[in-house]
Amino acid sequence: MENRSNERRRFRVLLTMAQYLADTFKAAGWAESDIHVLPHQGGPGDQTASLIVRWPAAGKAPKKPILLLAHMDVVEAKAEDWSTDPFKFLEKDGYFYGRGTSDDKQGVTAVTAALLKLRASGFKPKRDLVVLFTGDEETEGRGAQLGATEWRKWTDAEFALNADAGGGSFDRQGRALGFGLQTAEKQYVSFHFSVRNPGGHSSRPRPDNAIYQLADALKRLEAHRFTPVLNETTRAYFTARAKMEAGALGQAMRRWVADPADGAAADAIEASELEVGMTRTRCVATRLEGGHADNALPQLARATVNCRMMPGSDPKALEAELKQVAGPHVAVTVSDPPNPAPASPLRADVVKAYTDSVHKRFPGAPIVPSMSTGATDGLFFRAAGIPVYGVEGSWGISPDDERAHGKDERLPVKALYDNVDHWHDMIRALAGK
Numbered sequence: 001m002e003n004r005s006n007e008r009r010r011f012r013v014l015l016t017m018a019q020y021l022a023d024t025f026k027a028a029g030w031a032e033s034d035i036h037v038l039p040h041q042g043g044p045g046d047q048t049a050s051l052i053v054r055w056p057a058a059g060k061a062p063k064k065p066i067l068l069l070a071h072m073d074v075v076e077a078k079a080e081d082w083s084t085d086p087f088k089f090l091e092k093d094g095y096f097y098g099r100g101t102s103d104d105k106q107g108v109t110a111v112t113a114a115l116l117k118l119r120a121s122g123f124k125p126k127r128d129l130v131v132l133f134t135g136d137e138e139t140e141g142r143g144a145q146l147g148a149t150e151w152r153k154w155t156d157a158e159f160a161l162n163a164d165a166g167g168g169s170f171d172r173q174g175r176a177l178g179f180g181l182q183t184a185e186k187q188y189v190s191f192h193f194s195v196r197n198p199g200g201h202s203s204r205p206r207p208d209n210a211i212y213q214l215a216d217a218l219k220r221l222e223a224h225r226f227t228p229v230l231n232e233t234t235r236a237y238f239t240a241r242a243k244m245e246a247g248a249l250g251q252a253m254r255r256w257v258a259d260p261a262d263g264a265a266a267d268a269i270e271a272s273e274l275e276v277g278m279t280r281t282r283c284v285a286t287r288l289e290g291g292h293a294d295n296a297l298p299q300l301a302r303a304t305v306n307c308r309m310m311p312g313s314d315p316k317a318l319e320a321e322l323k324q325v326a327g328p329h330v331a332v333t334v335s336d337p338p339n340p341a342p343a344s345p346l347r348a349d350v351v352k353a354y355t356d357s358v359h360k361r362f363p364g365a366p367i368v369p370s371m372s373t374g375a376t377d378g379l380f381f382r383a384a385g386i387p388v389y390g391v392e393g394s395w396g397i398s399p400d401d402e403r404a405h406g407k408d409e410r411l412p413v414k415a416l417y418d419n420v421d422h423w424h425d426m427i428r429a430l431a432g433k
Helices: 002-027 105-120 142-147 210-223 232-242 248-258 263-270 315-326 348-361 378-383 413-431
Strands: 035-041 047-055 066-071 090-092 095-097 129-134 159-170 176-185 187-196 282-290 300-309 331-336 367-372 388-397 410-412
Touching (some): 002 105, 047 142, 066 105, 066 413, 095 413, 159 348, 159 367, 176 348, 176 378, 187 210, 187 282, 187 315, 210 282, 210 300, 210 315, 248 263, 300 315, 348 413, 388 413, 410 413
Parallel strands (some): 066 129, 066 159, 176 367
Antiparallel strands (some): 090 095, 095 410, 159 176, 176 388, 187 331
């Protein structure tokens, strides 16, 4: 009952937020017919809401629309784990504190404020601008899935700009470590490793114990390394990163970019805590179950193995490789199929607009194409053929402010206002031509 109550409360909050934003756009001059508050089903038993807003071009548009993405929902937070109330917005010591201050209510805020600012200034876009704010990015991603399919009549675009990826970081001395421009993200897919056995009485152990066989397979998985892969995004990323790393890690990056077949160099990069998951597909056991009684031999032992596939990878080839790793006594089945999506090409106009905007505020800051090891709403649109670019302009101090999904999530106050100006400048540059 408590879970149902929390789901209803969450739905009310998201619907209220979507309606508040809709009313804000309407009050600023958007036509009611261009604003759509969309309650819908998220995951099983999960009601949520999304918002779509269109700003039509002034006159006949010579190009397809630009889609602007962000999400209104946040991950759960327990008050007892935080130093402050996670769901009470707080400004303190130059920071905004609260769940979602960095992921991703600040993206919703910055995109909305930038559009309001542009409209108030008299800006007239030469192509349609379409906003999609979803309410379940942190759970099932149903809003983005609908946005890329059933709602395509509203959301179809030449490309999308995503507020849930990209952004910058500085070290504690104020040196710019770089601003990421996300053009790719790994694909999420889960498998079950299962071993079945007739079982029996625990006083008479069998030589083919299901738990031991599964454990052996998982140890083989732990030791297994998938083939390293360079794509356009990661090649640009490691080319830029190599200039920032003077030691052995930088040398490995330069060797691998020069020779993608240099597996030893890729292994050295992957061993770095900063670069885990950036050179290849990675799979890891995340859940484990087995047996049914303390005094009985196990008849079933099963593990969930979660994989993050490199963009462009073949899911069937991955499944075949996992079966080989698991061995003949272990069944490997897909439990959560992937939604394959290619990397987005590095568009010159988006790269220039992002670079110009960042350098307006932070001259000389490195601009680094990036691939997310996790997933965002952009995944569904890439899979549907719409290139997506994570072009956040907010920033934080590394590692102090890296708190998304964690305790005392926060964002520098200046970073939010910088981000509003950043989105204002990017939208003007890309929709004003």
